[in-house]
Amino acid sequence: MAKGLFNSLRLLVIFVVALSASLSQAQNAGFHNAPASAKAAKNPLAGQNPAAGGPSYQQLCASCHGDKGQGSGNIPALKKDRLGAVSSGELFWFITKGDLSNGMPSWAQLPETQRWQIVNYVKALGSAQVANAAPKSSDSSAGAKVDAPPPTPPFTDFRYEKPGTVRKITLKDLPPPFQSKSAGNGPKVVARPPNAWPQVPAGFKVDLYADGLDNPRLIRRAPNGDLFVAQTDANSIKIFRGINSQGKPELISEYATGLKEPFGIAFYPPGPNPQWVYIGNINSVVRIPYQNGDLKARTKPQHIADLPGGGGHTTRDVQFSLDGKKMWVSVGSASNVDDPDTTPDEKLRADILEFNPDGSGMRIYAYGIRNAVGLAVDQKTGELWCSVNERDGLGDNLVPDYITHVQDGGFYGWPWWYMGGHQDPRHPGKRPELKDKVITPDVILHPHNASLQLTFYDGKQFPAEYHDDIFAAEHGSWNRGVRVGYELIRIPRHQSGRASGEYEDFMTGFVIDNTRVWGRPVGVAPAADGSLMVTDDGSNSIWRITYVGGGK
Numbered sequence: 183m184a185k186g187l188f189n190s191l192r193l194l195v196i197f198v199v200a201l202s203a204s205l206s207q208a209q210n211a212g213f214h215n216a217p218a219s220a221k222a223a224k225n226p227l228a229g230q231n232p233a234a235g236g237p238s239y240q241q242l243c244a245s246c247h248g249d250k251g252q253g254s255g256n257i258p259a260l261k262k263d264r265l266g267a268v269s270s271g272e273l274f275w276f277i278t279k280g281d282l283s284n285g286m287p288s289w290a291q292l293p294e295t296q297r298w299q300i301v302n303y304v305k306a307l308g309s310a311q312v313a314n315a316a317p318k319s320s321d322s323s324a325g326a327k328v329d330a331p332p333p334t335p336p337f338t339d340f341r342y343e344k345p346g347t348v349r350k351i352t353l354k355d356l357p358p359p360f361q362s363k364s365a366g367n368g369p370k371v372v373a374r375p376p377n378a379w380p381q382v383p384a385g386f387k388v389d390l391y392a393d394g395l396d397n398p399r400l401i402r403r404a405p406n407g408d409l410f411v412a413q414t415d416a417n418s419i420k421i422f423r424g425i426n427s428q429g430k431p432e433l434i435s436e437y438a439t440g441l442k443e444p445f446g447i448a449f450y451p452p453g454p455n456p457q458w459v460y461i462g463n464i465n466s467v468v469r470i471p472y473q474n475g476d477l478k479a480r481t482k483p484q485h486i487a488d489l490p491g492g493g494g495h496t497t498r499d500v501q502f503s504l505d506g507k508k509m510w511v512s513v514g515s516a517s518n519v520d521d522p523d524t525t526p527d528e529k530l531r532a533d534i535l536e537f538n539p540d541g542s543g544m545r546i547y548a549y550g551i552r553n554a555v556g557l558a559v560d561q562k563t564g565e566l567w568c569s570v571n572e573r574d575g576l577g578d579n580l581v582p583d584y585i586t587h588v589q590d591g592g593f594y595g596w597p598w599w600y601m602g603g604h605q606d607p608r609h610p611g612k613r614p615e616l617k618d619k620v621i622t623p624d625v626i627l628h629p630h631n632a633s634l635q636l637t638f639y640d641g642k643q644f645p646a647e648y649h650d651d652i653f654a655a656e657h658g659s660w661n662r663g664v665r666v667g668y669e670l671i672r673i674p675r676h677q678s679g680r681a682s683g684e685y686e687d688f689m690t691g692f693v694i695d696n697t698r699v700w701g702r703p704v705g706v707a708p709a710a711d712g713s714l715m716v717t718d719d720g721s722n723s724i725w726r727i728t729y730v731g732g733g734k
């Protein structure tokens with residue numbers, strides 16, 4: 183329904199965007215540069231029951247922003263702590279005009295009353311007043327049937343993802359921009375159906391290590407084997423220790439609370455006896471004194487460095503160089519494709535930043551990296567690698583996400599260019615001097631996969647051919663007609679320390695149909711026993727993959 187609406191609105195949307203650009207002089211800073219007149223606009227439905235906007239919100243907005251406004255992938259959550267301070271008039275103005283280049287449609291065609299109802303509903307999200315308007319997550323209504331033709335290789339979709347399938351996408355496979363329309367196809371996360379379970383290649387098996395978590399995101403193994411898990415929404419970090427005879431943790435401890443949307447976790451100095459745990463909050467790097475075996479933070483976090491917080495991409499991963507002299511921090515862009523040359527909010531974003539471990543000496547290590555959610559250092563070569571979410575709005579099969587080693591001073595394209603020296607059509611003619619500088623990544627992943635954490639497999643349990651391979655969690659698409667991702671992938675390196683560009687579907691099975699999914703991989707880390715742990719913020723659990731033999 184929403185999709186049919188998008189089609190018929192194309193022209194109108196273009197018109198509204200052009201109109202708003204011509205009004206830009208009249209804008210002031212604030213919520214998406216809303217003009218003062220928007221702020222002052224009176225809400226004719228002020229004080230009315232916000233639940234009235236529920237059906238419209240669920241029908242038009244939930245596919246991207248989530249049924250409770252929790253956001254999904256690159257789409258912002260509609261949170262009380264941010265939107266509470268925004269006036270109804272500003273929200274009305276923004277919803278009316280949209281932000282097309284960043285993936286937010288214009289809703290100018292909806293009757294005004296309906297828009298105000300939606301505003302009231304959005305402002306009440308997270309409160310008891312509208313709690314019952316969101317459908318229960320156990321909703322088992324039939325999902326949209328996919329009648330799309332099979333994808334054209336090398337592109338794929340969830341129907342064709344299968345453990346062991348090897349894929350390779352090259353620059354020459356990329357279609358032109360806008361070859362297909364841009365979808366708003368966020369998933370509806372439902373409870374795991376009784377017969378569903380993650381699928382892995384022959385010889386491997388998956389067990390449920392832990393469940394009932396609160397938004398588990400990045401997972402990292404401490405030198406003593408403890409697994410640290412960032413619960414970003416809960417602002418906390420949990421420790422999972424050991425594996426008992428039932429395959430469950432021997433002990434779970436809440437390590438730290440009161441953080442600010444924590445994601446990255448790193449132990450410093452590198453080696454067997456770290457003295458600190460570093461944590462990437464949304465707007466800062468902090469650290470906590472640490473000794474092997476600690477289950478509770480010894481002190482409050484110490485502030486090490488400020489990071490740009492604000493809107494847009496929120497994850498900040500942290501890693502140290504092998505010699506312990508440098509700290510790398512990934513900071514994704516504030517927007518889909520806004521121009522940093524003219525957008526102050528994009529300062530020091532879409533970068534990997536480098537610091538001294540005490541937070542001094544900041545410089546940009548690599549740039550034009552739209553959103554490097556995961557960082558990992560190859561323990562053999564010392565190279566920094568990253569896993570990147572590329573941009574939206576150019577069609578189903580553009581722009582590919584990627585995994586690559588990172589070159590000091592390297593430029594990876596965003597926002598004026600993308601891989602292969604292609605100019606982003608939303609920035610015609612800009613920054614010509616950078617065209618030939620765009621680095622082609624080592625592994626071109628499927629567009630819209632939402633590639634999150636990556637890790638090097640340093641265990642001994644999997645067969646020798648897996649040693650030093652990369653595993654990465656693909657959270658899954660929203661900006662694609664038929665969804666893709668929602669899997670763990672393997673990047674074989676054949677003990678060469680390099681990637682050939684190939685990747686393999688490794689753990690799949692989280693998608694029910696083109697509407698509903700029950701799991702979304704986020705983090706991945708090898709446990710001390712060589713099994714592979716995967717966090718999943720769809721089912722709020724941790725999966726454990728073990729090698730049992732009998733495969734190829």
Ligand code: HEC
Pocket residue numbers: 239242243244245246247256257258259260264273276277281284285286287289300304365366367493494516517518
């Ligand atoms: C196709 C996906 C999609 C749909 C459908 C959609 N949005 Fe959005 N929305 C986005 C994206 C992407 C952004 C971020 C835009 C940006 O970076 O400026 C956004 C931003 C917003 C923001 C600003 C949030 C902030 O913190 O700055 C609000 C408010 C919002 N949307 C409300 C709505 C409402 C209400 C609806 C339904 C009427 C809706 N959206 C439908 C994708 C969508």
